[in-house]
Amino acid sequence: MEYQEIIRSSIIALKTNALRTGLTMLGIIIGISSVILIASVGQGAVAFITNELSSFGTNYFQIAPGANIMSTLGGATGNPLTLEESNAIEAAGIENIESVAPIGLASRAVSANDKETSVLIYGVTETGQSMLKPELIFGELLTDADNGSRVVVMGVDTAKDLFGEGINPVGESVRIDGVRFRVIGVTKSSGMLTGGFFNSALVVPLEVLSDQIRGDNELVEIDVSVFNTDYINQTMDDVEVFLRDRRNIGKGEDSDFNMTSFLESLSIVNTVTTLLTTLIAGVSSISLIVGGVGVMNIMLVSVTERTREIGLLKAIGAKENDILIQFLIESVVMSLFGGIIGILLGVGGAYIVSLVAPIPFVLSVFWIVIAMVVSTIVGVVFGLYPARRAASLAPIDALRYE
Numbered sequence: 001m002e003y004q005e006i007i008r009s010s011i012i013a014l015k016t017n018a019l020r021t022g023l024t025m026l027g028i029i030i031g032i033s034s035v036i037l038i039a040s041v042g043q044g045a046v047a048f049i050t051n052e053l054s055s056f057g058t059n060y061f062q063i064a065p066g067a068n069i070m071s072t073l074g075g076a077t078g079n080p081l082t083l084e085e086s087n088a089i090e091a092a093g094i095e096n097i098e099s100v101a102p103i104g105l106a107s108r109a110v111s112a113n114d115k116e117t118s119v120l121i122y123g124v125t126e127t128g129q130s131m132l133k134p135e136l137i138f139g140e141l142l143t144d145a146d147n148g149s150r151v152v153v154m155g156v157d158t159a160k161d162l163f164g165e166g167i168n169p170v171g172e173s174v175r176i177d178g179v180r181f182r183v184i185g186v187t188k189s190s191g192m193l194t195g196g197f198f199n200s201a202l203v204v205p206l207e208v209l210s211d212q213i214r215g216d217n218e219l220v221e222i223d224v225s226v227f228n229t230d231y232i233n234q235t236m237d238d239v240e241v242f243l244r245d246r247r248n249i250g251k252g253e254d255s256d257f258n259m260t261s262f263l264e265s266l267s268i269v270n271t272v273t274t275l276l277t278t279l280i281a282g283v284s285s286i287s288l289i290v291g292g293v294g295v296m297n298i299m300l301v302s303v304t305e306r307t308r309e310i311g312l313l314k315a316i317g318a319k320e321n322d323i324l325i326q327f328l329i330e331s332v333v334m335s336l337f338g339g340i341i342g343i344l345l346g347v348g349g350a351y352i353v354s355l356v357a358p359i360p361f362v363l364s365v366f367w368i369v370i371a372m373v374v375s376t377i378v379g380v381v382f383g384l385y386p387a388r389r390a391a392s393l394a395p396i397d398a399l400r401y402e
Helices: 003-016 018-055 069-073 083-091 126-132 156-163 206-214 229-246 262-305 307-315 320-356 365-391 395-400
Strands: 060-065 097-112 115-124 135-139 151-155 173-176 179-188 201-205 221-226 257-261
Touching (some): 018 262, 018 320, 083 097, 083 229, 097 126, 097 156, 115 156, 115 206, 151 156, 156 179, 173 201, 221 229, 229 257, 229 262, 257 262, 262 320, 320 365
Antiparallel strands (some): 135 179
């Protein structure tokens, strides 16, 4: 028999029982589509976060109080960072350090135009504000000349809450804990990840935050930029040694501060995404196995239903190999169609997610190839036994079958 004829007859046989064929492919469709969807969304999320982190620059790292980032987020900072430590790092002469930017933080009530709201207030230097890379909407940014002055740069959302949509508040006054500050600028965050923080915050000179708002010199973080990112890990090691020595942390004792860089953050994102994709692929493999068992069951039923047809084919000269190939191709075609439908659904789902969520649409070619290969393997593995059973039928017994 010609292979084209075998494929054509296989497709006709599957179309004859379209509903049964569709239900049989359902497990394969679910397994393949879920893998494609999660892989594409995961890669899109990585691309989004990479772009967000890149918007703040890739040539710096952050130092935060607390033994790890979870303790920092939870507020259990233990020994806080100080402005003196930031100045000490800058004066230490560590090779490859370009600049050091201390950042302070406080939460206070802010009022203007008979309106009041609670906001986060960041204290920064001119260097620190340049590292944050804000988009200037109105007015101007802080400079070192503003040190000691009661001036404030507002996030766009805070400006909207206090002064109204589209209003330029530059030159107006706001009160922080009842103390008057002059608005010199309005900014918008350059990244979506941090937009919720900085767009709803205020920025004041660090000296003002320390002396007039907080009353201490504690910092929420210290940002350190480097000249050459190829040596950023070495620079981080040098800073860690310096800070541990300054804080009298003994050998074998854990540091009471943590450091992260763009490269480390990206590595964490990639690791989490890879683990998630692998986990989903593992769960989806159950659907593929169930789908494969369904393919085997339906092919066995098909062999039983077409016993007389098999006997007739053998009677007119069809060889066992021809019968084997015909039923095997039916199984593979069924699995491949299920795989193709699963791929289309997965890609379509990922595209819809990219329209709803702020992540780019990424087509995962690698996982599409894997899906096609897996579909073919499922068809071959789970179709081989029914195909062998059909090929081994004796012509006379098959023709007598009722």
